[in-house]
Amino acid sequence: MAYISGMSAQPAHDDTAAPALRVQGLRKSFTTSEGPLTVLDGVSLQLERGESLALTGESGSGKSTLLHICAGLEPADGGTVEIDGRAMSGASDAGRAALRRGGVGLVFQQFNLIPSLTVAANLSFQARLAGRHDPDFTADLAARLGIEALMRRYPEQLSGGQQQRVAVGRCLAARPALVLADEPTGNLDEATGDTVLDLLLDTTSEAGAALLLVTHSPRLAARCGARAHLRAGRLDAP
């Protein structure tokens, strides 16, 4: 069961397996013309492998910032982040990059495929970076995502839904402990978005990874194992 500060009891400490994601007391504020704006005010949460958590909140509430800090793409003002038991906070740029490469899969709203690489090359890209490329596993994943017939195409030749499937496959092919998805269906129509989310939830669960999903949609959030709402820098029940 996902642990979220202020929402449920903290789980008993387990020495044998580190959680896929552990966030403790995360703080972040930005300087604006009207003074400092706090978007994260002591946020804590924990996700085990195989769990999924939907994070909702108003625009500008700090959902994406939380996701970026978890991925080590943005620094926090305070608090700690651990991926699969390894500290992201305080690590060097190379250390954070290594954690992302091997432990974190990112799915973006804009897909962010590499436009000059084929679907096949995009699919195996992060796995190759992490030194974990397994052609059979990638082929199975492509079949599971329904993109095996598109392998020689370039991203510009794909629909939005197809591109997002490739992006999901790219992050799962590296077999990460944690998948961070930032509005992955934000650029897709409802039917395509539902299909992609189904695939994301199923394949993430099958791969034994934890999923932290940022979304505006309560309907999509309801399909995750747990939900949390970010308001005034704190996590609440939705």
Place this chain on the structure above:
Amino acid sequence: MSPATSMAAVTLGALLSHWRRNLLQLAMLLMGLALATALWSGVQALNAEARSAYARAAGFLGAAELSRLEHPQGWVAQADYVALRRAGWLVSPVLEGRADLGGRRVTLTGIEPLTAPPASVAAAPALDGPDLAGFFGPPGQGFAHPETARTLEAPQITLTADEAVPVGTVLVDIGVAQRLLGAEGRLSHLLLHPDQPRGVPPLETVAPGLRLIPPDASADLAALTDSFHLNLTAFGLLAFAVGLFIVHAAIGLAFEQRRAVFRTLRALGVPLRTLTGVLAAELMVLALVAGAAGLVLGYGVAALLLPDVAASLRGLYGAPVPGELGFDPVWAGAGLAMALGGALVAGGRSLWALWHLPPLAPAQPRAWAVASARSLRRQAVAAGGLGVTAGALALWGQGLLAGFALLAALLLAAALAVPPVLAGVLALGARPPPGPRGGGGGAAPPPPPPRR
């Protein structure tokens, strides 16, 4: 392969794939750098060939090391030579003149190998051996640069090719030279042995009409042609700079197009150091390819131009420059270094911007725009500095070098100033139009008077 190397290779593959899909852009980058390198290295090849010819000419017959005796009116009488030898002076006769050999005009240089100082015959090693008799004996032997020997049919003498002899010159025995030039009993000058015996009577007594010429004054082709080569170098440098601007634009465009890819690579776990290093390596690979092509092109251009340049140098300064280009590995290395350095200079700004931006910034237009604006400001300051330098040179500069520096400063200042000026004009054009006047409730402006 180590994980780090493997990661760098995967990243490099992804970055290089951009060029595969943007061949026109790649062609522009390679052509810009290849042309810049070609023009620069071509000019350097011409200069190097000419300078090596001057050095050969300066070394020929010890002209750079030996003093000589000349007659102010031109010819030295053979009788003066005989008188000096009899008085104990260690002198050796030389006769130079233009002659028709096999239908081609050449400079005929006659020497007397038995009395010639060692420094003067070092250029023709064959004279040390048993061929000496052949050199004197009929029909007489001549030494010529291979390029000259190849095109010369001279039944009057037996020709031998020798790299040490300047192009267009044939080295023969003094007697053969006198016969072919129709200058019996006349000499051009006398070479002085550096170690003269003690107690010889003074020159004024033995041969009063002759004057002593020190070594350097007679072999100053390099100084004479200096401005010619400065012209060429300046032209090459400016062409190189113009080429670099093309390269700079191509690299800038490629970076701009790949901003989102940089963000994706960072997000997928490529460290900044690796990404920057791989981008620099990509730049170096492209620079090496373009530089090599530029060297081949430059060599071709220089080989094509050398006959005309050599003819100009011969006509203007009497400089014996061959019409055929040699290959110098140092020249090739310097050309490649220029290509690598130029690519780094052209791509340096983009690499610097990438290095200093946070991971998510490359794909954020605002962050990139702020970085670009900073860079444009620096560029404007550099343009201003160069403009001031040009002004100072215009006011106080003296000589050809200052003239070229002024021209270069002006051109570079103009090239550097164009982007900030354009950005300023665009920013001015992008400003929202002013709102309606009289926002405080005043009357609308009166309509224009009707046309009659």
